[in-house]
Amino acid sequence: MSQQTHSVTGPGACSGRQYRFASRMAKTPKSFIREILKVTEDPQIISFAGGLPNPGLIDVDGIARATASVLAQDGHSALQYATTEGYLPLRQFIADRYKKRLGLSISPDEILITNGSQQCLDLIGKVLINPGDHVAIERPGYLGAIQAFSLYEPQFHPIILHEDGPDMAQFAQELDKNPIRLFYGVPNSQNPSGITYSENRRREIGALLAGRDTLFIEDDAYGELSFDGTALPSMRQFLPEQAIITGSFSKILAPGMRLGWVVAPPPIMDQLIIAKQASDLHSNYLSQRIAYEYLLHEDIDERIAGIREAYKQQSGLMVSLIQEMMPESVTCTHPKGGMFVWMTLPEKVSSMEVFENAIRDHVAVLPGTPFYVDGGGNNTLRINFSNATPDKIRTGIERLACVIHALEKR
Amino acid sequence: MSQQTHSVTGPGACSGRQYRFASRMAKTPKSFIREILKVTEDPQIISFAGGLPNPGLIDVDGIARATASVLAQDGHSALQYATTEGYLPLRQFIADRYKKRLGLSISPDEILITNGSQQCLDLIGKVLINPGDHVAIERPGYLGAIQAFSLYEPQFHPIILHEDGPDMAQFAQELDKNPIRLFYGVPNSQNPSGITYSENRRREIGALLAGRDTLFIEDDAYGELSFDGTALPSMRQFLPEQAIITGSFSKILAPGMRLGWVVAPPPIMDQLIIAKQASDLHSNYLSQRIAYEYLLHEDIDERIAGIREAYKQQSGLMVSLIQEMMPESVTCTHPKGGMFVWMTLPEKVSSMEVFENAIRDHVAVLPGTPFYVDGGGNNTLRINFSNATPDKIRTGIERLACVIHALEKR
Secondary structure, three states: OOOEEEOOOOOOOOOOOOEEEOHHHHHOOOOHHHHHHHHOOOOOOEEOOOOOOOHHHOOHHHHHHHHHHHHHHHHHHHOOOOOOOOOHHHHHHHHHHHHHHHOOOOOHHHEEEEOHHHHHHHHHHHHHOOOOOEEEEEEOOOHHHHHHHHOOOOEEEEEEEEOOEEOHHHHHHHHHHOOEEEEEEOOOOOOOOOOOOOHHHHHHHHHHHOOOOOEEEEEOOOHHHEOOOOOOOOHHHHOOOOEEEEEEOOOOOOHHHOOEEEEOOHHHHHHHHHHHHHHHOOOOHHHHHHHHHHHHHOOHHHHHHHHHHHHHHHHHHHHHHHHHHOOOOOEEOOOOEOOEEEEEOOOOOOHHHHHHHHHHOOEEOEEOHHHOEOEOOOOEEEEEOOOOOHHHHHHHHHHHHHHHHHHHHO | OOOEEEOOOOOOOOOOOOEEEOHHHHHOOOOHHHHHHHHOOOOOOEEOOOOOOOHHHOOHHHHHHHHHHHHHHHHHHHOOOOOOOOOHHHHHHHHHHHHHHHOOOOOHHHEEEEEHHHHHHHHHHHHHOOOOOEEEEEEOOOHHHHHHHHOOOOEEEEEEEEOOEEOHHHHHHHHHHOOEEEEEEOOOOOOOOOOOOOHHHHHHHHHHHOOOOOEEEEEOOOHHHEOOOOOOOOHHHHOOOOEEEEEEOOOOOOHHHOEEEEEOOHHHHHHHHHHHHHHHOOOOHHHHHHHHHHHHHOOHHHHHHHHHHHHHHHHHHHHHHHHHHOOOOOEEOOOOEOOEEEEEOOOOOOHHHHHHHHHHOOEEOEEOHHHOOOOOOOOEEEEEOOOOOHHHHHHHHHHHHHHHHHHHHO
């Protein structure tokens, strides 16, 4: 294995000592988003760059009631060490909800509670990816997955994403050329594009992968946030032994509680539990107990309905303002759920330049390049609508349109 | 890379499908402790096998007050996404406490909040260990570190642990023979042995490692739990650019909140933050806010004094009963802090057999073998005293002594 040597540049490094890091670190992109979010911390800035849920829709009072009740009734246990798998009643609740929403039969033993769904990606990488393994991912693909998997040093194969899902001809071709171990996708309201796979496309992917040595990693962070409440079939329906689902309470309950989960067939789950135990023993048990108490006594469906309705309004307003104000050469996706709109600018307009000019007008957007594992996407932008009021959406898109008009005319 | 193939054996695996796992998983021991703890869940059993803090010493009321206050004053923020590094005031508190307790100057920027200190070990492995790298560890060594590091496929070099710390001659020899990247040790009240390095031994290790390409990973989960309040110097004092410290709130506040931290020089911290972000974005923010609120308004020093006093009593009782009741050929350590006593039996007595016979008498102990990366330790036992009442310690050690007497006479 080659060694990577970094020289000391940070503050506090007094002697110029050099440290050697594991070679996997050289392959992991430092999050561009993270750097951008630092710029956008300025409260004057209207930020469409992040991916935060609307804080006003977090049920602080309900969570406070659930917390008080857990600590009063069973505090010593809720604050003690717990099992690696996670709190069984919470896993049972998740299993029951899959049955109700999607008709899926999932045992609680096939569910592991994680620190947000980002940790699922790390655990999946640990358990399933050897250096050099072939991993297919949507193009554009979720940056968090690119980062998590990169640490396990796979070869990425980006599959072009159309309005109804991955390009099937290219997908089939990649499968024939390389032994693809995993395909990672976000079928519902994808991050970054906002695209939802059609039901037909899901069936086609199922037929393409069935019986192959390829697992489908179905990241379903946004499945509950379809604006009209539609629940399209999970890939587990078509690939019962080849689908791994990741889920999250971050978008429906509260991201600060870092609660996600992974669903996997038993032999894979055995390995995920070993990896989870080695990684951090178990997930925050207090939060697990609070979440379960909340789900038991508060109306989560009513909360989710409120979030859907708000995001539907925000998304609709954003898309209609983009159509109205942007140059004709600009296109955008029409999300059916989730938190993001994806804009494609004329090829000659650089999204980095849009970012730099817009930030001067106190609007932050996210250039699309980091979502492409093979480069490209220089004329794309991810725009977040969940964490902005209608007023800010109006002002922000107006300013952004001015910036893009000016760059397009140049 | 070789591939490991497992056949499907678990429930729910209907077709005998085979999955391929990353080769690193074949190198990771499934926790023997975890399997044993399942046996000991039976409430009839007196368990010295686990490593749980005494639940009665967790300040549930104080934590409930802190929680109510955080949610009432700043709930929307405490439940939202947060920075990867962790809540700055909490990191500042930790830095200030290092100054006060150990005279160490540490910037909050050198501190990253993790999901318990177990996660530090995973992040350190990610950032610093290439497959085949040489890692030295105490013999016996902490099983959680063996598991976490094993996923990054190092070669382990166990260094014999004496009553005052690692064997210096062997340590020097290993350093000469191999380019040791990391030494992992628990200088204060080690898990599993209960041994505390002498101040002199710390100095000697500092002199041995200074200027070399070796980092000292100082796991300090138990530093606050020295029975007489002694705070021996951190290895950072002797190796300012080569020491990484891991810390934990699990033993002084509450393990269920999964709050630990890692202290590292800035260039290493940069890489740890990238690895943390890829692994799970950030640690539970609600718990971070609760912990800080608690530390601000409650008397943590009084709490810690209470824990020290209780564990001192429990440890003292256990050691004196062992001396009184066990065969003369049995020896044990005399912990100055922490949660464990380490027993060495005559060589002909197998600790697995002790475990099996004792469990029939409803007493659970932990055979020492999994703490040896090179095999061995077949006649050793780890005995936990923190989570047992004096009555249970008396009854449990009495029964254990009968089992060991019988096996010794055979």
